[in-house]
Amino acid sequence: MNTKSTFCGSNDHRLNRRGFLGLSAAAGVSAFADMTGLDALSNSALAGELKKDQKRVIMLWLAGGSSQLETFDPKPGAPTGGPFRSIQTAVPGVHISELMPKLAARMQHTCIIRSLNTKNGDHGGAAKLMMRGRRDEAVVKYPDLGAVMAKEMGRADSKVPDYVTFYTQTEGRMAGDSGFLGSRYAPMELTTNNQPPDIRKLDGISELDHVQRADLRELMSKQFSQGRPNKVLGSHNEAYQRVRGLMASEKLFDVSQESAKTRDLYGRSQFGEQALIARRLAEAGVPFIRVARAWWDSHGQNFETHQEMVPELDHVMAALIDDLKDRGLLENTMIVTLAEFGRTPGINSSLGRDHFASAWSCSITGGGIKGGVAYGKTDANGNKVVEGEADAAKLYATIYSALGINPHKNYYLGSRPVPLVEPGTEAIKELVA
Amino acid sequence: MPRHLVLTLLLAFPAAPFAAEPLSARIDQLISAKASNAKFSNLSDNAEFLRRIYLDLAGRIPARDETARFLADASPTKRSKLIDDLLNGPDFPTRMSEQFHVMFMERLGDHADWSAYLLESFKKNKPWNQIAKEILRADGSNPETKGSSFFMSKRLEHYGQQTVDYSALTRDIGRLFLGKDLRCAECHDHLFIEEYKQKDFKGLFAFVQNAFLNDEKTAVVGEKPMPGKVPFMSVFKKIPKETGPGLPGGKELEVVVFKKGEEYAKAPDPKAKSPGQLKFSPLTLLSEQVPSKESPDFARNITNRIWFLLLGRGIVHPLDLHHAGNPPSHPELLALLADEFVAHGYDIKWLITEITRSQTYQRSGKLPEGVAKAEPQLFVTSLEKRLSAEQLIASFQTALNVKADPAAKTKIMKAYANAPREPEDEISPMLKGALFLLNDPLVLGWLAPQPGNVVDQLSKKPEGELADEVYLTVLSRKPTDAERQTVNAYVKKHEAKKAEAVSRLVWALLASTEFGINH
Numbered sequence: 001m002n003t004k005s006t007f008c009g010s011n012d013h014r015l016n017r018r019g020f021l022g023l024s025a026a027a028g029v030s031a032f033a034d035m036t037g038l039d040a041l042s043n044s045a046l047a048g049e050l051k052k053d054q055k056r057v058i059m060l061w062l063a064g065g066s067s068q069l070e071t072f073d074p075k076p077g078a079p080t081g082g083p084f085r086s087i088q089t090a091v092p093g094v095h096i097s098e099l100m101p102k103l104a105a106r107m108q109h110t111c112i113i114r115s116l117n118t119k120n121g122d123h124g125g126a127a128k129l130m131m132r133g134r135r136d137e138a139v140v141k142y143p144d145l146g147a148v149m150a151k152e153m154g155r156a157d158s159k160v161p162d163y164v165t166f167y168t169q170t171e172g173r174m175a176g177d178s179g180f181l182g183s184r185y186a187p188m189e190l191t192t193n194n195q196p197p198d199i200r201k202l203d204g205i206s207e208l209d210h211v212q213r214a215d216l217r218e219l220m221s222k223q224f225s226q227g228r229p230n231k232v233l234g235s236h237n238e239a240y241q242r243v244r245g246l247m248a249s250e251k252l253f254d255v256s257q258e259s260a261k262t263r264d265l266y267g268r269s270q271f272g273e274q275a276l277i278a279r280r281l282a283e284a285g286v287p288f289i290r291v292a293r294a295w296w297d298s299h300g301q302n303f304e305t306h307q308e309m310v311p312e313l314d315h316v317m318a319a320l321i322d323d324l325k326d327r328g329l330l331e332n333t334m335i336v337t338l339a340e341f342g343r344t345p346g347i348n349s350s351l352g353r354d355h356f357a358s359a360w361s362c363s364i365t366g367g368g369i370k371g372g373v374a375y376g377k378t379d380a381n382g383n384k385v386v387e388g389e390a391d392a393a394k395l396y397a398t399i400y401s402a403l404g405i406n407p408h409k410n411y412y413l414g415s416r417p418v419p420l421v422e423p424g425t426e427a428i429k430e431l432v433a
Numbered sequence: 434m435p436r437h438l439v440l441t442l443l444l445a446f447p448a449a450p451f452a453a454e455p456l457s458a459r460i461d462q463l464i465s466a467k468a469s470n471a472k473f474s475n476l477s478d479n480a481e482f483l484r485r486i487y488l489d490l491a492g493r494i495p496a497r498d499e500t501a502r503f504l505a506d507a508s509p510t511k512r513s514k515l516i517d518d519l520l521n522g523p524d525f526p527t528r529m530s531e532q533f534h535v536m537f538m539e540r541l542g543d544h545a546d547w548s549a550y551l552l553e554s555f556k557k558n559k560p561w562n563q564i565a566k567e568i569l570r571a572d573g574s575n576p577e578t579k580g581s582s583f584f585m586s587k588r589l590e591h592y593g594q595q596t597v598d599y600s601a602l603t604r605d606i607g608r609l610f611l612g613k614d615l616r617c618a619e620c621h622d623h624l625f626i627e628e629y630k631q632k633d634f635k636g637l638f639a640f641v642q643n644a645f646l647n648d649e650k651t652a653v654v655g656e657k658p659m660p661g662k663v664p665f666m667s668v669f670k671k672i673p674k675e676t677g678p679g680l681p682g683g684k685e686l687e688v689v690v691f692k693k694g695e696e697y698a699k700a701p702d703p704k705a706k707s708p709g710q711l712k713f714s715p716l717t718l719l720s721e722q723v724p725s726k727e728s729p730d731f732a733r734n735i736t737n738r739i740w741f742l743l744l745g746r747g748i749v750h751p752l753d754l755h756h757a758g759n760p761p762s763h764p765e766l767l768a769l770l771a772d773e774f775v776a777h778g779y780d781i782k783w784l785i786t787e788i789t790r791s792q793t794y795q796r797s798g799k800l801p802e803g804v805a806k807a808e809p810q811l812f813v814t815s816l817e818k819r820l821s822a823e824q825l826i827a828s829f830q831t832a833l834n835v836k837a838d839p840a841a842k843t844k845i846m847k848a849y850a851n852a853p854r855e856p857e858d859e860i861s862p863m864l865k866g867a868l869f870l871l872n873d874p875l876v877l878g879w880l881a882p883q884p885g886n887v888v889d890q891l892s893k894k895p896e897g898e899l900a901d902e903v904y905l906t907v908l909s910r911k912p913t914d915a916e917r918q919t920v921n922a923y924v925k926k927h928e929a930k931k932a933e934a935v936s937r938l939v940w941a942l943l944a945s946t947e948f949g950i951n952h
Contacts, residue, residue, distance in 0.1 A: 054825040183852045184861070202877060209937065213871075216941035219919065224947040227799040229806050230817050232860040236946040239867040246868070412913070415625045416617050 001222025032249045055332050055367055056282040057149055058320065059290040060275070060313070062339035063127070063172040063185040064297030067353055069345065069382055069425065070097050070306035071313075072112045072361035072374075080345035080381045082303055091372040099310035101319035103363075108372040109321055109330065110365040111431050113387040115376020118341060118392050123297075126340035127174050132421050133396025140180060140413060145336075145399070146419065147178035147185040153287035154185075154407050156238075160252070160286050163187040166194070166274045169294035172340070180413050186291075194277055195253050199246060214244060252280050266319045267312070275316045276384035281322055282333050296339060300350035313337070321365055334367025334403060345382040359385045362395070368402035370433045393422035401427035456773050456787035464793045464812050472804050474811070474814035477797040479504055480910035481952070482512060486907075487791060488820070488951045490519040490652065492528030493827035497906045504911070510895075516789050520782055524827075526555035529781070531823040532742060537568070537609055540853045541587050544652055550580025560779035561735055563937035565610060567772040570720035571644070573653030574707065585716075586652035586831045589645060597645070599853075603638040608753035609825055610723050612734035613681055621667040626756045631667055636679035639663040639688075640719040647708040655708020656716055658696040658919040662688055678715050680722055681730070689713040710890040724779075730755065736784065740770065741858070743788050745816030746809050752858060762810040798952045822849035825949075832907050832943065833879045833887050841875055860950060870944050880940050882932035894933040896921060903935070907942040 053276035061359055074097040076085035086095040089107035096104055096112070103110065120126040129135055131144040143151070150162035165176045176187030188196050195329045201210050217240065225233055251257050255273050260281070271293045278289040293313070298305040317337060324330040342360025343353035359378045365371065376388030391397075397407040400420060407427060410417040465473075477485070484504050487495040495503070503515065519525060534543070554564050564581075571582035588602040598621055607613045615634040623629035625634055640694035642663065647655040661944035662675040679685040691712055701709035724731055733755065734768055741747040748761045748770075761767040770784070777783045788794055792936075796814040807814045820828070826837055826845050837845065848869035851857050870876055882888045887906065894902050904912040912920065920938060927934035 013513075186852065198872045201872050202874060205667060207876070210871075213937050213944075214941055216923070216937055217944045220941050221945040221947065222918070223913070224945065225914065228817070228952075229814075230809075231859075233817060233946055233950070235860065235951050239864050240944070242864055243867040243871060246864070247871070292579075329452060414614065414616065414751075 018066060032222045033124055038074035049231055053388050054153055054285060056286065056332065056335045057145065057288050057367065058278045058282055058287045059145065060335065060337045061290050061292040062337065063292050063341055065339045065341045066381040067298065067306055067343035068295040068361035070099055070310055071122040072096055072363055073378060073382060075382050078381050080347065082347065094374045097310065099306060100314040102314045106318055106321050110363055111369050111373040111375060112363050113375050113390060113395065114361045114378055115388040115390050116360045116362060116395065117385050117389050118357045121357045121409055123172050123340060126357060127172055129392050130340050134390050139211060143179035143181040144177050144184065146176050146290060147181050149288035150185040151181055158285060160249050160281065160284050161246060162286065163288045164281055164286055166190045168270060169292065171294035171297065183261060194274060199250050201247065206252055212340060221373065246314055249284065253277055265323060265344060267315055269312060271312060272316050275320055279320060283327065283329060299352040299354055302343065302351060302353040324366060330366040332367060336367040336399065337363040359383060364399065368404060368433050370431050371433060375428060375431055390428060393425040394428060396423045397425045397427040398431050401432045415424050442732055452528060457790035459769060460766065460793055462786065463763055468811050468813050470814045471807065471811050472801050474797045474799060474801055476792060477795055477815065481797055482795055484909040485951060486515060486519060490528060491522060491524035492531060492824050493524065493831045494909050495763055495830050500905050500909045505784035512795065516786060520786060526552055529555040532821065532909065535821055535857055536776055537584055538587065538849050539856055544580065546580030546652060550578060558780065561781055562779040565724040566720045569723055570716055571654040573651060582654050583652045583801055585644065586646050586654050589654060590649060596606040599638065599642055603642050604632060607637055607681065607709045608636060611681060611730040612737060612749065612753055612755040613730065613751040615681065621669050625825045626758055627711060628756055630667060632676050632770040633661050633681035635665045635676050635680060636685060639676060639678035640715045644716060648706045653706065653708060656714055657711060657713050658691065658711060659688055659715055661690060680728055683728065686718060726775060732775050736770040736774050739768060739781065739784055740788065742810055743785065743794055744812060817859060817860060820949060821857060821950050822846045829876065835879050842874065844875055880936045888932060888936045888939055892932040899924060903938055907939055909948055
């Protein structure tokens with residue numbers, strides 16, 4: 001299909017170059033900037049609607065590729081099925097692996113997509129694809145979901161970061177990437193511990209000192225800005241104001257602020273604690289948090305690996321669902337449980353499963369997605385999709401639609417309109433609440 | 434631009450009426466002519482000019498004594514003299530090499546030979562057409578210019594499984610040397626910019642598509658023989674076309690194909706890690722075609738970029754979108770600057786002298802009384818400019834009289850430089866930078882009162898001098914009465930711990946908007 005012609009040539013996207021330049025200069029954005037400003041102007045009612053209920057996403061990233069057969073799409077009894085049984089969930093007719101009893105009991109909140117065919121079985125390329133919903137072009141580096149969320153849901157006056165990513169383990173570690181949206185939407189990366197660098201004031205500096213320094217700085221900057229119309233000067237002060245908020249958010253990254261009961265709910269594992277921090281951040285208004293949990297790449301001993309790791313995932317997902325629900329946050333917070341690909345139905349000689357992108361599963365909970373649905377179907381052995389095939393673009397169109405973001409809206413790269421998802425892709429309607 | 438158009442331009446805007454005047458005066462006339470009713474800012478005061486010219490030409494703020502001396506100097510020609518002194522001073526080549534590194538490498542990486550090459554080139558005030566020629570030829574065999582190949586070699590690296598990004602290299606040559614971002618013309622004629630054709634992209638691409646990185650460590654670039662023209666096809670109209678190498682809008686060059694085995698003038702030598710020398714070398718052609726008088730884009734691009742570096746905005750802006758739909762704010766001025774630049778042998782130092790001597794450059798950044806707004810493209814007021822990480826490092830060092838070691842420099846770079854491939858062409862909010870200045874032990878360590886350091890010395894000044902000294906040291910100016918009072922009151926309140934109070938004061942000024950930008 002000639003996808004390019006469907007957007008490059010469209011009359012809707014023709015723009016007055018001078019108009020664009022004028023506006024963007026006024027807003028102080030670079031040639032790389034988008035034109036959401038323009039979008040908002042032409043459709044401000046819609047923009048207001050979107051911002052009204054600030055949606056958030058917590059992505060549980062299963063780096064290495066978890067097995068759909070040991071999680072969301074079990075095939076007990078099939079030659080490819082492996083040793084685990086499937087169990088009935090809270091939703092009649094929907095079965096998942098016995099390794100996930102807690103999620104099974106909460107199935108009414110969750111949807112499963114069993115019909116992903118994403119065609120890329122290479123860790124790096126597939127991870128990029130599944131984090132962005134589309135493939136980079138030679139000339140366009142796309143932003144990932146976190147950067148898009150930061151842009152769509154982040155508020156200029158926010159006191160918290162817009163995009164946080166935990167990636168402590170090294171397997172497949174991939175930095176968050178704001179692509180052409182630029183460093184304004186780049187993530188705060190946490191790779192060594194659960195506290196961001198430089199966010200904590202030095203021990204030698206007292207709180208009083210700290211406040212005094214900030215007040216002095218403001219006092220001494222004030223006079224300078226008088227008579228200088230350049231709006232970007234404000235951005236210097238804005239940076240310090242945001243930092244003040246960020247530093248105040250230091251405690252958000254501190255799980256010891258939570259009760260022992262809550263901490264036990266999530267479990268005292270690294271994954272559990274990071275998920276708990278993710279909840280704390282989402283509650284405080286951070287639009288996107290990714291928690292990566294690696295070592296799923298089970299080319300050998302797939303079943304032992306999953307026997308050990310799936311229950312932890314099950315526990316953390318259940319804790320997140322319960323906790324978000326208790327706090328009234330589940331409606332506006334989406335949990336996406338996703339990997340770069342699934343694993344082969346065929347079991348190899350090391351009792352492992354290899355990379356498999358042509359019939360695998362993911363799960364989405366909350367944040368505008370319809371719960372209690374198992375969408376799509378694979379054949380009896382799980383070799384191919386037989387119903388409701390979805391590629392990465394379709395998955396992302398669905399995620400964006402559920403979040404209230406128009407998947408067909410354009411960003412602008414210089415003068416070139418770049419639609420959020422691959423043109424011609426529609427969301428899975430059955431899954432959008 | 435075709436040649437006859439150049440002639441037309443020359444006829445339409447003859448240089449004759451101004452001929453006797455220096456370029457700086459002609460700049461001011463053309464800026465005034467366009468400004469019509471807009472009110473100009475006053476000329477900058479001495480301190481404002483001093484800080485600006487130091488940052489622009491020496492890459493750092495003036496030291497306390499340099500400031501005091503300049504402010505006390507009563508000579509009416511002291512500004513011109515300072516411009517000359519700085520241009521011939523030891524910091525100018527460093528400043529230029531750092532700025533050109535940032536502009537041309539866009540934080541992709543660095544190489545010792547490359548920095549040495551740039552530094553040496555600016556020490557010699559090498560003409561721009563020669564520098565560009567050496568960079569585009571990327572010849573690793575010439576020991577004098579071998580560092581020049583890094584522009585090309587870095588872009589010919591491949592990372593992991595990713596292949597070499599020839600499209601990005603093509604684009605960067607178009608953007609950075611000719612001011613034309615042909616991004617959208619790779620797969621079809623540009624849809625919004627009439628004169629950017631797919632053939633332009635492919636013609637430029639043809640020069641570099643056979644280049645390869647011969648040796649990463651030494652940044653030596655080689656070329657494979659060119660088998661023929663580059664075939665291409667629009668994604669819209671599937672008609673096969675082909676082109677030889679050629680500049681955007683320029684003439685297509687003939688491809689000379691030699692018989693197999695006869696392609697090399699000097700055969701490759703794998704043992705010596707030498708890529709050899711082709712008889713028909715597209716890179717050699719590129720290095721001759723781009724920096725030539727036949728290519729008007731070349732001089733317009735660099736004069737526009739130097740104007741941007743000094744004035745904070747290009748005459749064509751964004752810098753890499755020279756085309757009819759995005760005309761220069763001052764077409765005659767850009768033509769004049771480019772023509773004069775070429776006439777003066779592509780002399781960057783000369784061009785900078787003329788621009789910085791103009792009133793346009795020396796205006797204040799404060800709007801005149803009663804004016805709330807100024808259109809930036811009119812240049813009626815001085816525009817604020819971003820400080821590069823390099824300028825910040827040098828300015829921290831000057832203000833605090835410290836020396837940043839390589840680890841400290843890396844830290845500051847990390848906090849203030851853009852991500853790779855993001856041009857540093859605007860002031861952008863610096864969350865990382867703010868966090869760094871607030872909480873990183875590096876600068877806070879420099880500011881802790883220790884015997885003999887700047888904070889210690891300042892805090893020993895008598896009350897009547899303290900405020901002035903702090904301001905001269907950090908902001909390169911004297912404080913206003915109100916600021917003097919603020920400082921004195923603050924220090925008085927913390928009399929018991931005076932050094933700590935001074936340390937906080939200095940920190941607050943370092944973190945202020947005024948210190949963080951070039952104004």
